[in-house]
Amino acid sequence: MSRRPQARIDTAALLHNLQRVRDTAPAAKILAVLKANAYGHGLLKVAETLKDANAFGVARIDEALLLRAGGVVKPIVLLEGFFHADELPQVVASNLQIVVHHPSQVDAILQAQLDAPVQVWLKLDSGMHRLGLLPDEFADAYQQLKQSPNVIKPMRLMTHFSCADELENPATAQQMQQFFNSTEGLDGELCLANSAGVFAWPQSHGNWVRPGLALYGVSPLEDGDAAALQLRPVMTFCSSVIAIRAVQAGDKVGYGGSWTATKPTHLAVVAIGYGDGYPRNAGNYCEVLINGKRYPIVGRVSMDMTTIDIGDDPISQGDEVVLWGQGLPVEEIAAKVQTIPYELLCNITSRVEMHYL
Numbered sequence: 001m002s003r004r005p006q007a008r009i010d011t012a013a014l015l016h017n018l019q020r021v022r023d024t025a026p027a028a029k030i031l032a033v034l035k036a037n038a039y040g041h042g043l044l045k046v047a048e049t050l051k052d053a054n055a056f057g058v059a060r061i062d063e064a065l066l067l068r069a070g071g072v073v074k075p076i077v078l079l080e081g082f083f084h085a086d087e088l089p090q091v092v093a094s095n096l097q098i099v100v101h102h103p104s105q106v107d108a109i110l111q112a113q114l115d116a117p118v119q120v121w122l123k124l125d126s127g128m129h130r131l132g133l134l135p136d137e138f139a140d141a142y143q144q145l146k147q148s149p150n151v152i153k154p155m156r157l158m159t160h161f162s163c164a165d166e167l168e169n170p171a172t173a174q175q176m177q178q179f180f181n182s183t184e185g186l187d188g189e190l191c192l193a194n195s196a197g198v199f200a201w202p203q204s205h206g207n208w209v210r211p212g213l214a215l216y217g218v219s220p221l222e223d224g225d226a227a228a229l230q231l232r233p234v235m236t237f238c239s240s241v242i243a244i245r246a247v248q249a250g251d252k253v254g255y256g257g258s259w260t261a262t263k264p265t266h267l268a269v270v271a272i273g274y275g276d277g278y279p280r281n282a283g284n285y286c287e288v289l290i291n292g293k294r295y296p297i298v299g300r301v302s303m304d305m306t307t308i309d310i311g312d313d314p315i316s317q318g319d320e321v322v323l324w325g326q327g328l329p330v331e332e333i334a335a336k337v338q339t340i341p342y343e344l345l346c347n348i349t350s351r352v353e354m355h356y357l
């Protein structure tokens with residue numbers, strides 16, 4: 001077995017989670033979100049596994065072109081649309097679909113000379129105030145685009161939630177109300193829900209859902225538990241022990257000597273660090289799994305190595321160390337280092353070996 005840091009990707013779990021989304025939103029088509037290298041899981045491999053999704057969503061055109069170059073023929077939606085009018089010919093040539101969220105994009109489409117019409121997902125800002133046409137711009141944009149030969153009819157109509165992970169937050173119901181008001185009487189399939197919408201807000205399912213995180217087996221809900229949603233973690237992030245050493249009471253460990261042994265013990269040095277995408281501030285806070293048992297990280301996480309207090313347990317060089325995965329949810333690590341699982345997953349760096357099971 002490789003001694004280098006690796007991310008094992010359980011493709012059966014990925015398929016299971018897709019099915020969980022289907023079962024939870026049975027009337028909706030699934031736009032599987034694969035941006036940021038499929039949340040660190042590998043863009044093309046994830047796309048190849050999720051054959052049964054109805055479409056793929058990415059953030060940027062280069063991600064879409066990588067999918068096309070890899071032979072993916074399924075519909076691909078650019079979730080932020082095009083950034084400049086000069087990308088439109090490429091959008092058409094690669095048969096991409098575009099989110100239109102800004103009046104300048106509407107103008108660019110109306111003025112463009114395109115070889116073929118494009119599928120537009122017209123986006124309403126229903127309260128997140130990041131991307132989207134304002135309610136008083138929406139109907140106008142819709143009517144203008146509807147007249148344009150550059151646009152496939154009917155368009156699709158979408159919005160994005162800001163707080164769907166918070167079950168008590170009234171913002172989501174307000175956003176839904178705004179969206180249903182603004183789209184009333186307009187022709188087109190509706191798309192609102194991210195992963196949290198899928199699992200927490202059934203009224204938001206519409207004609208299409210747009211899950212990302214849940215597909216990777218991570219709970220999209222605040223303080224959520226993936227197992228309770230019957231989601232299975234897809235990634236196991238692991239490495240191995242490269243040295244074992246004894247330390248004495250009073251010995252300080254690692255950069256800054258931030259941990260001091262209070263009694264004689266043993267340390268396992270693991271080949272993992274922030275250069276692999278493991279968070280530096282996990283030092284002295286998080287645990288790892290070795291042979292199924294939890295052990296604490298002691299001292300700082302360095303670029304390539306991390307030290308674990310293993311006491312007198314019989315752990316050897318070469319033993320596998322799990323940073324997150326089955327038995328040690330990435331949700332738990334994220335909470336301890338005060339971030340979200342999304343960030344940890346997509347921070348995995350290119351020197352981590354990817355393995356697909």
Ligand SMILES: *Cc1c(COP(=O)(O)O)cnc(C)c1O
Nearest residue numbers: 033079160194195210211212213
């Ligand atoms: C990233 C993204 C999603 C997926 O969100 P999850 O919380 O990962 O399910 C859906 N829609 C848009 C517009 C996005 O940018």
